Amino acid sequence: MFCSKSVLCDALTALLVVTFGTSTWVSLGGLWVELPLLTNLGIPEGYRIGSYLIIATQAAAIGPLIFVTCQCLAPKNYHLEIPTIYATLAVGATASFLLIFFWDYFSFWSGDEHSIAFLILAFFMALVDSTSNLTFMPFISSLKSKYLNWYFIGEGLSSVIPSFVVLIQGTGGEDECVANHTFINITVDPNTNVTICQNCTVWAIERNGDALFPPQSYFIFIFVVLTLSTTSFCLLRRIPFFRDQYDEAEQYENSDETPGNVYESWCSCCNCCTRRRDNDEITPLLSSYNTFEENKTQDKRKATVHSNCEDNLKFNEETCMGTEKDQNDNSKMANIVASDISIEKEDVKGNSRPSKSSFSAGHAFLFTTLTLISALTYGVLPSIQGYSSAAYGSNIYLLATTFAEISVPIGFSL
Template sequence: MSLLTHVLACLFGMGSWVAINGMWVELPLVVLEIPEGWYLPSYLTVIIQMANVGPLFITLMHRFRPGALDERPVIYCIVALGVVATLLLAFFWKRTVTFAGAERSVALLVLSFLLSVVDCTSSVTFLPFMMRLGPQYLTTYFAGEGLSGLVPALVALIQGVGLVHCRNATDVNSTTGGGGGLQAINQPANFSTQAFFIFLSAMMVVCLGAFVLLNHHPAVVRVGKGHHRYSGEESAGDKREQGLLLEGLAMEQRSMLAPSEPPPRERRSTFGMGTYSRGELAFIFLVLAWVNALTNAVLPSVQSFSCLPYGNQAYHLAATMAAVANPVACFIAMFTPIRSLGFMLCLTVVGTGFGAYIMAVAASSPCPPLVDSPSGVAIIVVSWILFVLTLSYVKVIIGVILRDEGHSALVWCGAVVQLGSMLGAISMFPLVSVYGLFKSGDPCNTRCLN
C-alpha cells in the first residue's frame, strides 16, 4: 500500500463536506452580523435539500445512460466551484440587499446554495471515483470525510466560536438597573469570520490538488494498476484479456444452463457481482439511509438542546469529541473491517439507542435528567461519542461492502446517503423551526425549579 496514496485519498475526502461543515460551525459568529439572525440555520437546511438537484442529475445519468458520464470532469468542476464560492464568501458574506421591503443576505444565501451543490454532488462522484484505487483506500477516504467535520470544528474552537462568559447580570445592567442572576456574554473571536472562510477556500484548494495527483502522479498510477477501470479506459492488451475472459465465461454459462445445474437466481445481485442477494442489498441500503438520517440531520438538529442545559463546556466537549469519533471509527474499520450483516444490524440498534437517549434529553430541555449533576454531563458527552462512533463505523463498512459490488453500487450509495439526510432534515425542520417543540437551555443558568 502506498502511503502517498493514503494521504491523497484522505485529503481528497476532506474536501467532500468541509465547506458546509465549516458554515455550520461558524454560525454563532455569522448570525450576529446578518439580518436573518438565528433563522439562518433553518434557511440553510432548506438550501441544502434544494442542492440535491446535483446528486439527482448524476444518479439519473447513471441509471438511464450508464457509462456515458465520467466523474472526473464533474469533480474538477464542483471542486473548482467550491474554491471560488468559499473565497467569494469571505468577502461578501455580510453584504445585504433590500428585497421585499427588508434587508436580506442574498450573497450569503446564494453562495451557500452553490457550496451545498458542491458537497451534495460529492457524495455521488467522489465515491465512484475511488473505484479506480484499491479497496483499502476507500476506508482512508472515509477517514478524510470524517476529518471534513473535525478540522473546521477544531479551527473554530481555536477561533473561539460560541464561547461565552457568564457574568453577573447586575454588573452587566448596572447602568439600566437590571436584575440579578448570570447572563451569557459572547467573547470576541481570536480571528475574523473572513479569515475562517479563506481557510475553507484553502482546504478546497488542497482537495483539488489531491485530486489532480490521484489522477496523474506516477506512484498513484502504479498503485491503481491491477484494479478495475472505467469503461473506455482499457488498453488493447486489457481488451484482449477481457475478450478471452468473456469467451471463458460464455462457455461456463452454457454449462450452467444445463438442467442438472440451474443458476442460483436467488443470489443474483442488482449490480451484477452476485455477492449479496437483492434482499440483502435492500437491507444494506435501508440501514444506510437510516444511519445517515440520524447522523447528518436528525440528531445534529437537536445537539444544542441536548447539551446546553448541562452548560457551555458540556456542549463544546460533546461537539468536539463527537467530531473526533468519526475519523476514529474510520481508522478502526481500516484495521478491523467486520462485514457481517448481523453485526451491522447490532451496531445500528446500539447507535440508535444512544440517539434515542440524546433525543429524549433534547425533548426534556431545559430540564433534562441529572441536569445539576456531573454524571449528567458525563452521560450526555459519552452518549454523543458512542452514537457517532458506532454509526460512523456502520457507514464505512457499508461503503466497503458496496465498493466490492461495483461502480454503480457506489453511485447509489451516495444517492441513498443524500436521500436519508434529506428525509431526516425534512422530518426535523417543522419540529424544530416551525412548531418549536424543543426549548434551548441557558449555558449560564442550568438549575431547574421543580
C-alpha cells in the same frame, strides 16, 4: 531501488487519497460548526440561522438529481463521474473563496434583513457534499483496494478537522449585562401629590472576550482545504507517476500492449468521460466498495473453470481429434462448464436461488426507517439545535455543534 520507489509511490498516493477525502464534508460541516460564532457576532437570522441553512443544504440535493439524470441520458460507454468531480470541487472552492469577503453582507428581503449572500454560497458549497456520495466512490474504486481505507480516513477528517479548528477559535465569550449609567429618577404622583425618588440603572450587554481569530480567517482555512483536495485529485488523475496505483483496467489505458482494454486519453481533461475505442462494452466504473471480496471469489472460480476447460480441450485434441467422439466430448465439456458456472446460483443446501432479489415488505420497512432517521439527522435536529443549546450559553452551543460533527465519523467507524 525499485522497492523504495514503490513504497514512496504508495505513501504519496495514500496521502493524496486522504487529502482528496477531506473534501467530502468539510464545506458543509465547516459551516455548521461556525454558526455559534456567527450568531454571537449578530448575524440577522440569529438562532434561526440553522433553519435557513437546512433549507439551503436540502436544496443542494438537486445536484445528485441532475447527475443521475445526465448519467441516464448519456451513452452507455460514457461515465460522468470524473468531470462531475472536477466541476463540484471547482464550485466548492470558488464558493468558499467568495465567502471570505461576503459572509457579512446583508440584504433586505420581505421587509427583514437577511444574509442572502451567505446562504447562496452555502448552497453551492453543499453541492460538493451532496454529490460526493455518487461521484467520489466510483473514482476511488478505480484505484487499488488498499486505498479505500485511506479514503474513509480522509472522509472522517473532513468533519473532525473543522471542529477542532472552531474549538481553538472559540465564540468570543459569554454575554454579560454591564451597568452603563446610574441616575436618580424623581417623579410626582398626580393623585397623592407625593414626590418619588428612584435610583435607576441603564444596563448594556457586553461580551467579555473575543474569538481567537475572525470568521474570515476560518473561511480561508476552508478554502485552503478544498483547494488542496482539488489539487490532490488532479495529481492522481494527470501525473503518470501514479499510473500503477490503478486497477488493471485503468493501468493500461492509452496502451497498445493490452488488447481489448485500450482506452483513450488517460490524462486528458477533454476526454475525462471514460470511453473505449472498440465496440465492446466498457467495464463499469461504478462499483460498490463492499464487493471487492465477492469479485475476487468470482475471479478465482472463473479461473478454475477456465483451467478445467483448457485441460479438457487439450485432452480431446490429442486423443479424439476429428472424430464423432471428439464432438460428443466437447458437448459434454460444455455441459460441465455450464454446470460449474451454475454453482454460483446455488446455496449450500443445493436449492437454486434467484439471481435478482425482489422487493418485499422488509425492504419497504428498511427504506421507511432510513428515511425517518435521515430526516431527523439531517433536517429536524440540526434546525432546532440553536434553540436547544444556546439557552445554556454560547460556549455550550459551540460544544454541542462541534462534538456532534466529531461523533459522526466515530459512529461510522464503530
